[in-house]
Amino acid sequence: MHDEVKAQLLDRAEMSMTDLESGLAQLYQGSIDYADIYLQSSHHESWVLEDGIVKSGSFSIDRGLGVRAVEGEKTGFAYADDISTAALKQTAAAARGIAAAGQQKTVQALTATAAPSLYLPDNPLSAWKETQKIDILNAVDRHAKKQDPRISEVTVSLTAVYEHILVVATDGTLATDIRPLVRLNCSVLATQNGRRERGSAGGGGRFTYDYFAQRNERGQPRHFAFAEEAVRQALVNLEAEEAPAGKMPVVLGPGWPGVLLHEAVGHGLEGDFNRKGSSAFAGKMGQQVASKGVTVIDDGTLENRRGSLSVDDEGTPSQHNVLIEDGRLVGYMQDKLNARLMGMPATGNGRRESFAHLPMPRMTNTYMLGGEHSPDEIIGSVKNGIYAPYFAGGQVDITSGKFVFSASEAYLIENGKITRPIKGATLIGNGPASMQQISMIGNDLALDTGIGVCGKDGQSVPVGVGQPTLKLDAMTVGGTG
């Protein structure tokens, strides 16, 4: 257990582990099967540059506790934005109200979860002086503007979250985590002959802001790389023509287009939807659900990644979970409740937005393993189709399997060559069917730069995605041409 977590969450509230044990004992009575207490403090800051000046900065602290009691499939949940013994007693009484009072049961002895830390416990808010934060914003602004005279209206934002969590449960779980998370984003407007287009790029992960000043694999300081990428996208879009409409072959670029996997299969393989039989993938365990060669993984153990967690929000260490292996469905993502109800192990995917939200099965970093084809070979195989290297986001209806994702940068492929840029368009497909349409897998697996936010039932959590260049033989492209 981190001493710093104890100091931040318990000592400051003049609470001790004994108080948490009493809380669990108060919850664990009669027909209650499981209960947990989640303590969290979260420091957040955000700085925004616009019109060449640092216009605003904001800071917030959220501290609180969430208490959950489970009986069968039934969950009672209460929370308070205050960490104190009084708040704990009050929320515990409310949460356990779902079941009749009964005999007190013995809580398992609390044992600290041993999970290697996947990120350093450094506080990104305090690791840099305010003047350093201002300097990097200004540097990105200047760098973006000097790329091209058509660039104006540069917006740069810098945000950091520093979180401490502690979770105890009646099954003996005692886990803590310290989670830093930073993000830098640059958005620009390009203007030419009265036409205006925006471009935007950014990234981050579980680091301090040092990450942005460091050089990337291509030897460029990362903050400059984001500025150049935003400019490049805006300028490409200035030239974009109407996108075609209809079914055609689609080649997706590596990295962020992994949004495809997140929407087409990821959500459909979350335990809750499969327990309830509401997922298009329900009951398909062991079956061929994707083309041969397709292996999809959800991995919370990648060091410093945006979607990674040393332990999930139920105290389960995160894992490398294979979801689809060579096209066959082999695994779901589970939290404790759904794992227990389905008779499966928890997989470290129990996540919650904050103490004020219930945990549920969520993705971490979801990606597809690379294949054997070079990207050129894949594009060369398409007579008429589109190449889409960048997306704005997506959505899925897990029951029908229908999903969309919107390209923000795309090109026509004509006779095996990338020719003209086309306007952003929404692509629509059916998850299970699209997975069978994958005909070529690139050898260039890449993960995204650290920008993903996943929403489910009104809760947002940071996630990662990745994939190699991919060819789908047919997808519906929603252009106007």
Next chain:
Amino acid sequence: MSGQSNDQRKLLQADMQQAQEAVQEALAFAKSLGASAAECGLSQSRGLSVDSRLGEVETVEFNQDGSLGITVYRGHCKGAAATADLKPDAVKAAVSKANEIARFTSEDPYSGLADKALMADDYPELGLYFDANMDPEYAIEQTKRCEQAALDQDPRIVNSDGANYSSHAGFRVYGNSHGFIGSYMSSRQSLSCVLIGKEGDVMERDYAYTLARNPDLLQSPQQVAAAAVEATVSRLGARSLDTCKVPVLFHSDVAHGLFGHLVAAISGGSLYRKSSYLLDRLGTRVLPDWLTISEDPHVQGGLASSAFDHEGVRTEPREIVTNGELNTYLLTSYAARKMGMQPTGHAGGIHNWYVQHSGLDLDALCKKMGRGLLVTELMGQGVNIVTGDYSRGAAGFWVENGEIQYPVSEVTIAGNLDHMLQNLVAVGSDIDPRHGIQTGSVLVEQMSIAGN
């Protein structure tokens, strides 16, 4: 109402009183730190949310959320901070932090409070609070009744994603260093049901919900169930379409979204960033000349009613679009100063829009369309406010000879917002009352449908 509810109102009133004091103290503390101006907003909400599924309670959630946000100005430099903990020490810490941040941000001549003359000093009481039932047993019964009615109604409903009842009540306080302080209480309840139907191997999911501030205006559990069943069952057997260009009828369930894009395009933030397809279009045609959109912030009990905006600026009834011409932008004081205009009381969003209708119900609109796509669901983001380019996933029904023929899914609809909105053919009288933008179904002249 019962004595318990009276207590609820009194409790909330007492908390709101305390919150006003906390806001005043925060403003006073900011001043003592040397701030030249400050503003502070505080909102709190309490309630519960209950889910039942297949006849059993799934979750009982007790909500209690609140946050105080303080913005401190040192000349034209600005800093902001927020805290959920409202104890005096925590509030002081937040104010100090905001003050500290303002030492590092740049001089921005456009920043600051809205003008004192614009403050809503005498604001009307809008009746946004109603005593609401927050008893978990009552909530459980509502959800179970709703879901059971749905499951009993049609054998094609094979599964359920459950029914939810939520009831929340709270208040908002806003004050600034002009001496303005305003506050109001509000409440809202909802009941929803999500069902799964099956035909062959294909499952479809849909839902229905009712939402109101006044609990007496909620639909009954049976009405919600019937609407959810109808929505779900009617989707079964959906197919895609051949790629084509046809008229598109946006059902009132989704039509408010079209005007939501208009909100984004005429909001100051998009305009001063030159990131709107409606840049420099004030006074020009943005809708057909038979269409007017009016806004009334002062509707008693209205879902989007407010007497003052998030800067304390008095709100006023106005026409947003008059006979197709754009009458106003939506400006905060910051955007107004940047653009050399007056604030419009839209900090924090719009207030009860009413889209004038053509007197046709949904059937009549289908007849008017003749052959085209009735859209009941939209998916994905796919809307570019900078260019007006629009491309989204859609589901709905194919209409031929003015009659619904079969359900449609896995298609996209695409066009350009400016062209779509200027060429609206009709707006229906089937108004959806559950939104801040009240509109009936909307018939768009032509869009590109991508399918097979």
